[in-house]
Amino acid sequence: xxxxxxxxxxxxxxxxxxxxxxxxxxxxxxxxxxxxxxxxxxxxxxxxxxxxxxxxxxxxxxxxxxxxxxxxxxxxxxxxxxxxxxxxxxxxxxxxxxxxxxxxxxxxxxxxxxxxxxxxxxxxxxxxxxxxxxxxxxxxxxxxxxxxxxxxxxxxxxxxxxxxxxxxxxxxxxxxxxxxxxxxxxxxxxxxxxxxxxxxxxxxxxxxxxxxxxxxxxxxxxxxxxxxxxxxxxxxxxxxxxxxxxxxxxxxxxxxxxxxxxxxxxxxxxxxxxxxxxxxxxxxxxxx
Numbered sequence: 666x667x668x669x670x671x672x673x674x675x676x677x678x679x680x681x682x683x684x685x686x687x688x689x690x691x692x693x694x695x696x697x698x699x700x701x702x703x704x705x706x707x708x709x710x711x712x713x714x715x716x717x718x719x720x721x722x723x724x725x726x727x728x729x730x731x732x733x734x735x736x737x738x739x740x741x742x743x744x745x746x747x748x749x750x751x752x753x754x755x756x757x758x759x760x761x762x763x764x765x766x767x768x769x770x771x772x773x774x775x776x777x778x779x780x781x782x783x784x785x786x787x788x789x790x791x792x793x794x795x796x797x798x799x800x801x802x803x804x805x806x807x808x809x810x811x812x813x814x815x816x817x818x819x820x821x822x823x824x825x826x827x828x829x830x831x832x833x834x835x836x837x838x839x840x841x842x843x844x845x846x847x848x849x850x851x852x853x854x855x856x857x858x859x860x861x862x863x864x865x866x867x868x869x870x871x872x873x874x875x876x877x878x879x880x881x882x883x884x885x886x887x888x889x890x891x892x893x894x895x896x897x898x899x900x901x902x903x904x905x906x907x908x909x910x911x912x913x914x915x916x917x918x919x920x921x922x923x924x925x926x927x928x929x930x931x932x933x934x935x936x937x938x939x940x941x942x943x944x945x946x947x948x949x950x951x952x953x
Contacts, residue, residue, distance in 0.1 A: 672693045673763070694745045817844050
């Protein structure tokens with residue numbers, strides 16, 4: 666029976682992409698999803714002659730691309746032997762295909778350096794563009810040093826409802842604790858001028874509301890919260906990500922042309938000490 670829920674992972678044979686496939690396979694099994702491994706071959710940009718070399722078995726640029734995809738498939742199956750995995754070989758740049766292929770997926774997973782390697786497509790370009798344009802949550806796997814750590818959710822003044830939805834879903838599926846942080850902007854040294862007993866009623870009310878929603882959405886999850894104080898929202902989140910299983914952030918961006926993913930998500934993607942999930946999911950009322 667085919668599983669209709671799918672996690673899509675981009676694979677180009679790099680070490681970063683290998684970590685992404687392993688991470689995606691492990692998460693797919695706990696989410697009861699199938700895995701779709703996609704390789705975007707760039708040879709089409711260089712040559713129209715991609716067939717085998719006459720007299721040389723198992724040769725040619727097209728076969729080289731197929732071998733990369735087969736490597737990704739083998740790695741996924743080795744990581745989770747019983748996982749349902751399918752593969753797709755596409756021709757062209759990842760930006761040409763990944764947003765379309767991941768449409769309707771549970772998640773798009775990418776390595777921290779980007780799908781293209783030998784042609785100089787650096788991290789940035791692919792992961793950041795997909796985080797701005799994909800219509801599903803996008804996980805960027807920088808490292809996976811704390812697989813038993815908590816899920817870290819950073820919320821802004823809106824309460825980040827879509828990110829909250831995704832963080833609760835992830836924590837419920839993996840059995841992780843959920844730590845929710847909200848950052849208050851304070852210039853360096855500003856707290857020294859304040860009365861130590863002075864409260865932050867609006868921020869505390871916001872955090873309490875988000876905590877209450879999280880406990881409702883994921884009743885079996887241990888949920889805690891903390892107000893952080895920093896001159897930089899993103900620096901505070903990056904520091905808090907140490908020891909996290911994954912860091913979940915929302916995005917106020919509207920795509921590459923209309924402002925990318927927002928400065929906070931951009932900075933966290935580059936500097937977090939954990940995998941980062943940029944939430945682009947429409948808010949739902951239940952955690953599946």
